[in-house]
Amino acid sequence: MRKNGGLALVRRIGRRVEALGRRARRSHRLAFVALSLVQLVISIASFIWMTFVPASFLIIPLVVGGVLLRFGELVALTGITAAFGSYVVLSRGMTMPRIGFVLVLVIVGWIMITSAKVRSRLGVAGTRSESMLMELRDTLTAQGEMPPLPPGWRVEVAIQSAGGSTFSGDFVVSTMHGDFLEVALVDVSGKGIDAGTRALLLSGAFGGLLGVVPVQEFLPSANQYIRRQDWDDDFATVVHVVLDLRTGDFDVRTAGHPPAIQFDAWSGRWQTRDADGPLLGLMEAPEFKANHGQLRLGDALFLYSDGMVETPRRDIGRGTDRLTGHAERLVAQGFVGGAADLVATAGGPGDDSAIVIIHRMAHG
Structure with a gap:
C-alpha cells in the first residue's frame, strides 16, 4: 500500500510540474518573473551557504529560460543572472577560478540568446518552433x-x-x-x-x-x-x-x-x-x-x-x-x-x- 501511495504521489507531482510547464509556455511574462525570483533565491542562498548551494546552480534557470522565454525576456534574464552571479562570486575575492566562472556564465547566456534570436525571426518562442518543424515533418509524411x-x-x-x-x-x-x-x-x-x-x-x-x-x-x-x-x-x-x-x-x-x-x-x-x-x-x-x-x-x-x-x-x-x-x-x-x-x-x-x-x- 505504501508503495502504491508513493507512486500516486510521484504521478501527482509529475502532473503538476507538467501543468506548470504548459502554463509557463503560454505566459512568458510569468515564466520570466518566476525564473528571476529563482535566480534571486539561489544567489542569496549561495551567498549565505556557499558550501551547500554553489553559485553554479544559476546556470540551470538560465538554460530553462532559453527554452521558455522570448528573446527580450531572455536578454533581461541573462543580465540579471550575470549581475547576481558576479556579485555572489566576486564578493569572495578576485581569483582566477571565480573570474572564470563569471565568464562561463556570460558565455552560456550568450549561447542561449543566440539560439533565441534565431527563433525570434520566426515570431515564436521556446520549444514552439521545434513543434512547428515536427508538425511540418508529419505533414510531409502524411502526404x-x-x-x-x-x-x-x-x-x-x-x-x-x-x-x-x-x-x-x-x-x-x-x-x-x-x-x-x-x-x-x-x-x-x-x-x-x-x-x-x-x-x-x-x-x-x-x-x-x-x-x-x-x-x-x-x-x-x-x-x-x-x-x-x-x-x-x-x-x-x-x-x-x-x-x-x-x-x-x-x-x-x-x-x-x-x-x-x-x-x-x-x-x-x-x-x-x-x-x-x-x-x-x-x-x-x-x-x-x-x-x-x-x-x-x-x-x-x-x-x-x-x-x-x-x-x-x-x-x-x-x-x-x-x-x-x-x-x-x-x-x-x-x-x-x-x-x-x-x-x-x-x-x-x-x-x-x-x-x-x-x-x-x-x-x-
Missing part, C-alpha cells in the same frame, strides 16, 4: 500515405533521407478518384535538410494539383508553379503514374526522372517504362509524353528516385540493373516489405532514396 485500395492491389512506399535526418528532398503524393490511382514521386534538388524546406513547399502544392487538374496537365502545372518561385538553380524531377484499378492500364510521365520499371509476372522479365521529359522549373512550356502499359495479375510497377540507382561511381543504367537484381529476390515473397528492403540495400547512403512499389497481386 505520402496511400489511400485505401480495392482488394487485389497493394502499394508500398519507403523513403530514406541522406544523413539520417527526418527531412528529405524526396517525397510522394497520391490520391484516388473513382477507380483511378494517381501517384507522383518527386525529387527536389539538394538532399536531406537542405532540400527539406523546398520539399515541404512542393508537397503541399503538388498534393493540391494531384487529382484536381487533368492528368496530362499535372506536370505542366507543376512546372509553372516551380517557375513562379523564381529559384536560382533549383529544380525538381518527377515520375507521375495514373493507374486504372479496374483494368490495370497505366500511363507513366516523367520530368527528368529515372524511368519506372515494370515486372512482368508471366515472362519474369523487367521492362523500363521510359517517358523522357525535361526537368521541372527550367523550361517555360515543356511537353511530357506518356508511356502506356498494363499491370496484369502478379505484375508490379516500381517508381524510384535517382538515389536508388545513381552514385558518383555508377551511372543510372548500371544502377537500374543493380536495383532490378535486388528486386528479383523479392518476387517469391510477392514483394511484401520490398520497399523498405530495397531502400536499405540499394539506396545510396549519401543521397535521399525513395521507392514506390505498386503490385497487382495474383490472388486478390
